[in-house]
Amino acid sequence: MKSIAVYCGHQFGADPAFARDAARVGELLARNKIRLVFGGGDVGLMGAVAGAAVDNGGDVVGISTHHVIAMQEPAHKGVHIEIVDGVNERKQRMFELSDAFAILPGGIGTLNELTDILTMQQIGESKKPVYFLNTSKYWDMFGRIFVHMQHAGFIVSMDHYNMAVCATPEELIKLVTRE
Numbered sequence: 001m002k003s004i005a006v007y008c009g010h011q012f013g014a015d016p017a018f019a020r021d022a023a024r025v026g027e028l029l030a031r032n033k034i035r036l037v038f039g040g041g042d043v044g045l046m047g048a049v050a051g052a053a054v055d056n057g058g059d060v061v062g063i064s065t066h067h068v069i070a071m072q073e074p075a076h077k078g079v080h081i082e083i084v085d086g087v088n089e090r091k092q093r094m095f096e097l098s099d100a101f102a103i104l105p106g107g108i109g110t111l112n113e114l115t116d117i118l119t120m121q122q123i124g125e126s127k128k129p130v131y132f133l134n135t136s137k138y139w140d141m142f143g144r145i146f147v148h149m150q151h152a153g154f155i156v157s158m159d160h161y162n163m164a165v166c167a168t169p170e171e172l173i174k175l176v177t178r179e
Contacts, residue, residue, distance in 0.1 A: 001179045003035035003061075005094045007113040008045035008104035018045060018105045021135040023052040024169035025102060030058025032177055037097045039090070040064030040081050045104055054078040063093050091116055100129045100179065102172060105138040122160045129179060130163040131172050139165065 006026075012019050026049040029036050036053045039046050040062025053060045060079040065086055084090050091113055103114050120126035132139045143165065149155045166172035 001034055001099050001176050003037055003059075003098050004029065004100045004102055004176060005037040005098035006046075006049050006102045006104060007039075007106060007110045008049060009106035009110060010039070010041050010046055011044040011107070012048070013045070013105055015105075015136045015138075017136050018138070019048045021133060021169050022048040022104055025049050025104065025133065025172065026052030026054075026058065027056045028169055028173040029053055030056035032173060033059075034176065035059040035061065035097075037061050037063065037094050039068075039094075039109075040079075040083075041068070042077065045106065049104070050079055061097060063090050063097075065090050095120075095126070095128075098128065100131065100176060102131045102133060102176070103139070104133045105135055111142075118161060118163075121162060122155075124160070127162055129175075130161070131175055132163065132165045133169060133172050134165050134167055 008022055022045040026036060030053045036050065036058055038050055041047060041064065050060055050062065062079050062081045064081055064083050066083060069083060082093060084093055101117050103110065117126065117130055150158065164175055166175060
């Protein structure tokens with residue numbers, strides 16, 4: 001495993017554990033010499049994970065869009081930033097640069113990125129693993145929705161998905177480094 005895309009919120013969220021765990025993921029990626037690919041921003045959980053990776057000597061690549069930069073979301077200092085035209089190009093570029101995906105707490109953007117990756121797995125376009133960091137049980141509801149979709153007959157088999165749920169940043173990195 002050489003690089004991992006981390007999808008997470010551009011805000012910190014209500015629970016201080018979200019920022020703590022995001023920073024720990026960045027630190028552990030750097031210490032294990034795994035390149036961090038992220039959304040490029042210096043805000044919220046994105047900024048926490050990237051800042052910790054940079055502070056620990058990590059290789060960090062941010063992918064942002066002209067629109068996001070124009071909205072005054074600052075690019076993270078100390079990382080290589082690629083600026084692309086739009087969100088779909090951003091997602092594609094992050095996919096290309098990554099061997100796996102870590103999904104930390106986040107909002108609609110994080111959910112959008114996650115469902116794109118799972119859709120690619122479902123139709124056989126990707127086998128890259130997805131690791132959920134379930135800080136404060138943040139992803140429990142998504143897990144219940146996923147099971148509900150399967151029981152309702154909209155997800156035929158779980159065999160199409162290469163994913164794991166991790167309780168701690170250490171557990172996530174342990175799985176990533178095993179790949």
